[in-house]
Amino acid sequence: MSEKHVDDVSGVETTGHEWDGIRELNNPLPRWWLWTFYLCIIWAIGYAIAYPAIPLINGATPGLLGYSSRADVVADLADAKAAQGTLLDKIASTPIEEIEGNQELLQFAIAGGSSAFKVNCAQCHGSGAAGSMGYPNLNDDDWLWGGTVSDIYLTIAHGIRYDADQDTRTSMMPAFGDILEPQQINEVAAYVISLSSTPSDEALVEPGKVVFAENCAACHGENAEGIQDFGAPRLSDGIWLKVSTEAEIASQIRNPKHGVMPAWLPRLGEPTIKQLAVYVHTLGGGQ
Numbered sequence: 286m287s288e289k290h291v292d293d294v295s296g297v298e299t300t301g302h303e304w305d306g307i308r309e310l311n312n313p314l315p316r317w318w319l320w321t322f323y324l325c326i327i328w329a330i331g332y333a334i335a336y337p338a339i340p341l342i343n344g345a346t347p348g349l350l351g352y353s354s355r356a357d358v359v360a361d362l363a364d365a366k367a368a369q370g371t372l373l374d375k376i377a378s379t380p381i382e383e384i385e386g387n388q389e390l391l392q393f394a395i396a397g398g399s400s401a402f403k404v405n406c407a408q409c410h411g412s413g414a415a416g417s418m419g420y421p422n423l424n425d426d427d428w429l430w431g432g433t434v435s436d437i438y439l440t441i442a443h444g445i446r447y448d449a450d451q452d453t454r455t456s457m458m459p460a461f462g463d464i465l466e467p468q469q470i471n472e473v474a475a476y477v478i479s480l481s482s483t484p485s486d487e488a489l490v491e492p493g494k495v496v497f498a499e500n501c502a503a504c505h506g507e508n509a510e511g512i513q514d515f516g517a518p519r520l521s522d523g524i525w526l527k528v529s530t531e532a533e534i535a536s537q538i539r540n541p542k543h544g545v546m547p548a549w550l551p552r553l554g555e556p557t558i559k560q561l562a563v564y565v566h567t568l569g570g571g572q
Contacts, residue, residue, distance in 0.1 A: 369393075376556045381438050384563050391563065398564025401557050405549065414568055419527050419544060425570045427524045430454050431513045432572035438562035444548035445516070453548060456516035461500065462539035469496045474535035480509055481523040485531055 290299045292310060299308040333339060336348040372393045376384065384390045403412065409420045416422035426432065430440050440454055447453040461470060469492075475484040476493030484490055498507070504517040511519035518526060527544070528537045550558050 369397075373556045376559050379559075381434055381559050381562060384559060385434065385567070391567075394560040394563040395567055397557065398560035398562070401553065401561050402564055405553065406561070409546075414565065418525075418529075419542070421526060422524070423565050423570060424568050425524065426572070427519060427522065428513065428570075428572065429456075429511075429516045429518055429526075432566070432570060434562050434566040436513075436572075437565050438558060440546070441561050441565075442548060442550040442558050445546040446543060447545060447548045450548035450550075454516055456504075457543060458504070458517075458537075458541040460540050465496065465500065465538075469493075470535050470538050473497050473501065474531050474538060477509065477520050477534050478531040480521040482531075 290301070290308065291297065292299055292308065295310060298311045300311045302309045333346070334348070335350045336352050337345045338348065339346040372390065375390055376394060376397075379387070379390060384394055402410075402414070406414075410416050410423055411420070414423040421427075421429065428436070430436055430445075439452075443450045443452040443454065445454040446456075465473070472489045472493035473496040474493070475486060475489035476491075476497050478484050479487075479490045479493075497505075497509070501509075504512060504515045505520055506512050506517075509520040511517050527542050528534050549561070553561070
């Protein structure tokens with residue numbers, strides 16, 4: 286066995302490692318570091334015994350203290366629900382039109398409605414309720430079925446063209462491609478776009494106005510202001526739900542698109558629907 290090398294300067298043995306003539310001293314670890322390391326090992330063993338820690342095939346060791354973070358979450362949720370119980374009961378028993386007149390219920394409804402909106406409605410209407418093509422903007426004053434808090438409640442509760450709910454909002458625009466001539470469709474599309482923008486051919490506007498009066502005014506109104514009883518949109522502004530260009534308007538007239546919104550009442554329950562209606566109504570565009 287070769288003798289261990291001792292550094293001439295420090296008098297400390299080296300580890301035997303050498304790099305380009307440089308040797309590594311075999312200094313012992315500081316005593317405080319060793320004791321800290323040993324205490325950490327003892328702490329880890331104690332923790333594994335006291336708390337759930339060691340994974341098994343069908344779970345983990347429960348620990349002597351029986352602690353469960355999942356049980357803590359369940360208990361916290363139960364406490365939160367109990368704290369909300371009184372206000373939820375008040376929301377359920379208060380007519381939807383009177384909630385905004387009660388400051389306590391209003392604040393609670395807005396907070397609860399905002400949370401429910403993010404979970405259930407933001408996927409279509411956007412996190413800020415600004416909508417997108419085919420999904421209405423809930424911040425403006427353009428409402429297909431009415432923007433009062435009662436109207437909004439009915440729309441959320443029963444949906445739109447949702448066959449599973451007999452009280453759903455229903456409106457079906459016919460396919461005028463089977464009713465009007467192609468030239469008439471181009472004319473009425475030019476008239477409709479002229480109400481908010483510039484048509485491709487001004488000469489089509491006047492004959493299009495006649496076609497509109499004979500075929501479209503019954504639902505959209507004589508001045509194209511829309512009729513909320515039918516869910517017929519206003520066509521005289523620059524707000525469009527499914528189309529926006531003259532060619533797209535002609536396509537919609539020829540073969541209309543019909544969206545569907547589910548009825549949320551069976552899924553969310555009365556108090557949550559009321560909170561959603563109040564929240565949407567207070568976004569700024571409610572009537």
